[in-house]
Amino acid sequence: MSTSGAAAGGISVDAVLALLDLAAKGRPDEHDVVAGALAAEQLDAAAVSQVGQRVRELQGSMARLNRRDQELSALFSCARELAALHDVDELITGLVHRAHGLAGTDVTYLSEFDEETRELRVRSTAGAVAAAFQQLRVPPHTGLASKVVESRAPQWTSHYEQLHDVPHADSIDIAVRAEGLVSILGVPLIAGEQVLGVLFAANRSEHTFSPEEVALLSAFADNVAVVLQTTRLLAQARDSAAETQRAYAELAQHVEAMERAGQVHEELTEAVLRGGGAIDVARTLSAALERPVVIVDENHALLASSDGGAAAVLDSSPVRSALAASRQSARCTLLDPSVGDFRAAVAVLAGDLVLGGLLIGDGAVELGAVEQRTIERAAQITALLTLKQDAVRYAEDRVRGELLNDVLSPDVRRHSDLERRLRARRVRPEDLRTVVIAVLAPEHRRAALRAAHALAATAGLAGEVEGIVTLVVPEADPREVAAAVRDRVRAAAGIDEVLTVAGRPAGTIGELSARFAAVRDCSRILTALGVDAAAADADEYAPYTSMFAREPDGAHQFIDRMIGPVLRWDVERGTDLQATLRHFVDCNASPVRTARLMGVHTNTVLQRIDRITHLLGGSWREPEPFFRISVAVRLQALRSRSAA
Incomplete structure (x- = not known):
């Protein structure tokens, strides 16, 4: 005082x-x-x-x-919220509402700074009502917010519309007017050297912010920045910990997969060494992947199945496409979407040679990179097993093929000691009766040979003779044998275009050479006529074989020379004179029987015969010309059936 x-x-x-x-x-x-x-x-x-x-x-x-x-009260509250909350958005909302109560202004909001785009984006608001304002983005170097960031100091205006020392943007001005803001105070949120954002306090009326208000909001902004930075670091730490856990989990899965792959490789190698087959590969891989495994050959025929069953979609278009893609990449191909129960496919390759494919079903173990490499190794092991089995089979087939060539050779010197050699291969000479050949495209010959060897495995011989798939079997009916061989080869090669020809049974081994020549010559005639899908008995075509064996393509010239004018007449006028000619030949040149067979009047037949006579000449019905025309008519019928 x-x-x-x-x-x-x-x-x-x-x-x-x-x-x-x-x-x-x-x-x-x-x-x-x-x-x-x-x-x-x-x-x-x-x-x-x-x-x-x-x-x-x-x-x-x-x-x-x-x-x-x-x-301090706000700081302690923030600290409590920081300890209790794990959601950053929820924490920011709480901080903004606390700043709103502390500043006592109409609107309080926080804009977050994006380091990449240099934009400020409104993250949370308190007291705001306009939707456009709550989604506001401030471009770099624009508005009061950018000035706060660039100056790293508080900035304010008592009347926003009169703020002329900062660049304005229409989107910002529209949002501010929509919210009705007049006076605005912004303070930076700074953590170390980094600007995290801007905290704003604004009124909808003109107001001059006092130093105490600026200081109060700045002090709270410092607390908010600390909390935000701490929250971000905690979130990063949690993310890092979670990422570490994921990495450990992935590493554990990878190690487990590698151990499983090593075990599979060891078991598959053992299977190769002990002479195992495709079924061993299927079961071993299935046990490791906990998925069913199916192995197919190059024609998509089932070779082995881990569960012993067969699948209905082995030869479906998606499976073919997946195996084709695997052949191109030499990698496992995932089926998306899956085909039936199959989820992955890999081709079995030996260089450029396609040996088949592995199809992997659905299961619990994920087909990751290690599992896919394991499947690829299994395909390689399958290729080794296939090549090994093919080599063994080839050696045996080569011996039996040499025997077959000796049996069918016309050189009698190659028949010496033949019976002893046959019995040494467990082939009884008396079982060698009927010769059958199969004619098909070269790319399917390997599958056809495999089918032929399977047919002749218990009794008979099979192999290639003069480049033709050939069998000698015990069965006596030529037509039945030809049909059986055709069906088996079709199934093995996966095609319909298979021509099989069988000869009549031989009484002795010495006759087999002539039987082979007959069926070979018959096949050449049929092939020349365009017949590529049939089961034929060579004896039925013996006359034609005798005439054209040396020059099979001469059959076409013979037909044209004998009945060419009739065929051209039909083509040019849309008639069918050749049908009348064929029935006339079959009825031994009887007009009455021909009319009855065709269901027409005799005069009609006679009129057609006159037309044929005009085309072929007046002597065509004499014995020798008629015989030749009869042969040409039957050859044309054979050619027409093939074309149809």
């Missing part, structure tokens, strides 16, 4: 309490309020002024203490 007050004996207790109440209010008051509280005291004007100044100082100190209390 002043000395004058002391000389007067001090002031009353009521005056002291009143002054303490004024100081505790925490906000400066006018001088006359203090003077009113001291009106009853005996103090001069100087003492009253001195007391008023001291009270205002105390009020300022109390205001700062209150503000610090609010800041």
Whole structure:
């Protein structure tokens, strides 16, 4: 107190309490309020002024203490929220609402700074009502927000429309007007050297922000920045921990898959060494992958199945496409979408030679990179097994093929000691009766040979003679044998264009050479006529074979020379004189029988015969020309059936 007050004996207790109440209010008051509280005291004007100044100082100190209390309270609340929350968006929303209550403005919002795009994006708002404002993006170097980021210091305006020292953008101005904001204060959120964003407090009326308001929001922004940075670091730590766990899990799965692959490789290698087959590969791979496995040959026929069953879609178009893609890449091909129960396919290759394919079914073990490499190794092992079995079979087939060539050779010198050699291969000479050949495209000959060897495995011989797939079997009926061989080869090669020809049974081994020549010559005649899918008895075509064996293509010339005018007449006029000619030949040149067979009047037949006579000449019905024409007619019928 002043000395004058002391000389007067001090002031009353009521005056002291009143002054303490004024100081505790925490906000400066006018001088006359203090003077009113001291009106009853005996103090001069100087003492009253001195007391008023001291009270205002105390009020300022109390205001700062209150503000610090609010800041600490907000900080502690943020710390509690940080400890309790794991969701960053929810934490930011809580911080913005706390800043809203602390600043006491109409709208409070937080814009997050994007380091890549340099944009500021409104992340959370409190008090905002316009949807456009809540989704606002501020481009770089634009608006009050960018000025805060670039200056790293608080920026404010009491009237946004009159803010001319920063670039404006229509999208920002429209959003601000939609929200009705007039005065705006923005403070940066800084963590170390990094600007995380901007915290804004705004009013919908003109307002001049006091230094205390700027300081209060800045202090809270510092707390928010710490909380945000801590939250981000915690989130990154959690993400890193989760990523580490995922990496450990993937590593464990990879190690497990590698161990499983090593075990499979070891078991498959053992299968090769002990002479195992495709079924061993299928079962071993199936046990490792916990998936069914099917192995097919190059024609998609079933070779082995891990569960012993057969699949209905082995030869489907998607399976063929998947195996074709695998052949191109030499890698496992995943089927997307799956085909039936199959999820993956890999071709079995030996260089450019296609030996078949592996089809993998559905199961629990994921087909990752290691599993796919394991499937590819299994395909390689399958190729080795197939080649090994083919080599063994080829060696045996080569011996039996040499025997077959000796049996069918016209050189009698190759027949010496033949019976002993046959019995050494467990072939009884008396079982070698009927010769059958199969004619088909070269690319299918390997499959045809495999089928032929299977047919002749128990009794007979099979192999290639003069480049033709040939069998000698015990069966006696040529037509039945030809049909059986045709059906088996069709199934093995996966095609319909198979021509098989069988000869009549031989009485002795010495007759087999002539039988082979007969069926070979017959096949050449049929092939020349375009017959590529039939089961024929060579004896039925013996006359034609005798006539054209040396020059099979001469059959076409013979037909044209004998009945060419009739055929051309039919083509040019759309008639069918050749049908009448064929029936006339079959009826031994009887017009009456021909008319009855064709279901027409005899005069009609006679008129057609006259037309044929005009085309072929008057002597065509004499014995020798008629015989030749009869042969040509039957050859044409054979050629026509093939074309149909």
